[in-house]
Amino acid sequence: MREPLAADQAERLAPLLKALADPVRLRLVSIVAASEGGEACVCDLNDAFDLSQPTISHHLKVLHDAGLLDRSKRGVWVYYAVRREVLADLAALIGGNA
Template sequence: MSGSSGLSGSSGSLASCVPLAREPITSDQAVGVVPMLKALADPTRLRLLSLVLSHEGGEACVCDLLPHFDLAQPTISHHLKVLHEAGLVDREKRGTWVYYLARPEAMAALGSIFVLPVGQERP
């Protein structure tokens, strides 16, 4: 056991800066970061985020994304929901269309996880 103090959990807005190499992360920190990693641990969702990020203005509607996949529309909708609930993209409804916007904060948080202390970057 150990850890598991009383926290509300869920993938709120934590995981701002949790480098793995600085010191052993706690179970709570791990549980806070994992939802984002789990959301991207799927080829379709990783491509979806990449498509949104590299699209005009870092945003794209579902109809822009659908043609890039051989998957059914509900499947893409499901994947976008997972990305949204993980805090990786925002939702914005405009008329009939729904636009998804990448969240730079989430990208920064993910990048900070893998930062190595100086002197440990040996390729």
């Protein structure tokens, strides 16, 4: 960073960081981002954790509501995809080359 965050930038980024400040949610984002095509079915995400389906769904809702994940329903399954532009904003904040 070459200059401090403006107040509006801090207001926009704080909820994203808050949503990621949980180990399960951080792993969920990394699993989705690393999945083929940058998206993953909720059915596959449930299998990656020793947690109940409602707990995983809650974490995914927090990530979606924060703007980190997009979701789309296909039949009975929901697919999640990372919002690359949002991750790029976060990378720029912590010193990445986004």
